[in-house]
Amino acid sequence: MHHLEIVDLKASYGDLPVLEQISLTVDKGEIVCLIGPSGSGKSTLFRVLMGLLPPAVGEVRLDGQAIDYGNKKAVRAIRDRFAIVFQQYNLFQNMTVLQNVTVAPVKVKKSKAAEVEREAKELLAKVGLADKLKSYPDELSGGQQQRVAIARALALRPEILLLDEVTSALDPELVNEVLDAIRLLAAEGMTMFIVSHEMGFVREVSSKVVFMADGRVVEVGSPNQIFDNPREVRTREFVGKILRH
Amino acid sequence: MFARIIEEAPTFFTYYNGLLLMEAMAATFMLSAVGCVIGFGAGFFLAVARRTTSLGLLPLRVSTFGFVEAFRRIPFLVTLMLVFFIFEIVKIDISLFSVALISVCLIATAFIAEIIRGGLESVHQTQWDTAAAMNFSLAQTLIYVIMPQAWKIILPPVFSFFILFIKDTALASQIGVVELTYAGKILNNKGFSAALVFGSILVLYFVISYPLARFGVWMESRLASSRNR
């Protein structure tokens, strides 16, 4: 049984269909990377998973159990098990780094403050920001902010970590520090579902690569297979274009 | 005319008249201040209501939209008359000041709801999404994330509106509320020269409004600079 299974998912923004017929699986410990041209619906898929956009048709199953996105309690339960990091504007500007990481566990999950704080400091040390606990987001670089966002997501102890183009908005020299943090998590066996444009990184870190275009899954395979031997024409076109530079 | 003003000045600037004018100034100030505070509370509720997305709450969103768009386009005098006559017809006995206050609240709510809505929208959507994804309730999202960021955008225009409305309260004189303009009419009817009376009233309005306006400018510059830390 797959940990996460997406079956024939369809979703629209109002009248505009964005996801057409998405079927995917993610297993425990797997790192699945979604690649594809802009507008292919990758970020939308994540929004649906987190309950931010209702699916029109189809099913999402966690441990075999279908999630009812129409039911508020079910959605809250899902948000306890996934955590997401967006492309930018993740951190709460009015809180310090430490407060950002501890606010959800304390206020929402109602965990004990002392323990949450201890764990938060560990996570921030893990991403290399132990010295920035009292800083505010606008005092940090983009790369530092994204690392805090990752630590904050981890503080929620998710089963699956969703990373939505977390380096796309960063200046090139800041990308690597974030990728390093993700590599660390990969090595520790964290299940991750990643949307990224960093093809070298995708190739290095994924267990499975999914190529999406026009709201559909075009091809699924191992990194080597997708990048060196794509079966579909569309995939070949995309890979050809991006690998040329 | 000026000779007459100088002649009347001593009998005009008396303790009793001063008292009347002080009380009237207080009424003017309170009408706007209390109206805006209540307007902020109600306006906040309306602004948040506008952001709901569920289909079931569509009537709420539509009526909120309707209320805000309507009351921003009706002159205060007309609103005043409507409220005044509604209370008369329904035979509820409330003070004239309350009628005026309710009118102020209605209009303040409409204008401030728009201001707050703009403030809420100024906070990037990702902040809302992140809070939702972490299972923050709407109240928690507003209290811990959104309002701490949005208040700096919201407060200056709201304060501005408050000062602006002090001038509109002059219309409450038409239903007999003893605010500053009505006090002017009283004194004018007593026989004092109009130039003296209304000139003084204008000065008193200025005395209320101008310092507040300067304070507002100072506050805005403080908030703007702290935003670009």
Place this chain on the structure above:
Amino acid sequence: MDYVFQFGQVVDYLPYLVGGAWLSLQIAFLAFCGGMVIGLFGAMAKTFGGPVLRGTANAYVTFLTNTPQLVQIYFLFFALPDAGILMSPYQAVLLGMTLNAGAYLTEIQRAGFETVHRNEMEAAETLGMNLWQRVRYVILPHIARVLFPPLSNQYILMTLGTSMAAIFGVEELTGRAFNVNAETFRAIEVFSLTAGIYIVVTLVATVILGLLGRFLFRAKMRMI
């Protein structure tokens, strides 16, 4: 509540009320035009004038924008006769509104003046243009587009502001509403209908001005 709504009676007066709305628009327009002239001189005084001109303009703007239009009109209405100047209520209201508008329009135009880059002004100066020519040929065309939205908005606010003319007996929309109320005693119906007319008129005016702006300048206008 044993009040029976009788809109029928009041609806008969609809043409009369709409006529009042038309008058409201006209009064606002006249005051706006007068105010624009004052505003132009005021903006020029504030931007280019020496200390005396600047001070006068500042005092004028500061005083009139911090005091109620109603009391300004009361002042003119009651005090001018004492000084020997006799005016009809309509004239007093129009004068009051014009002077009041002048203050706000000074500020709007001044803001526009300040957006004109110093270089353009200096270039014009070196071409031998005097101040008036510079304003006319360099500044005004440049800022007309930028100022169209706030000026349109001000006009609409002024249309709503004409409502207080009713207090002085002028028969614009609100004044006529008072008349209808006096005749029919159907206060809620009359004033609701009047409110509705104000909403419709301002919405239509907003749309028309928006289209005009887009046509003339490709300027986008926000609704008030």
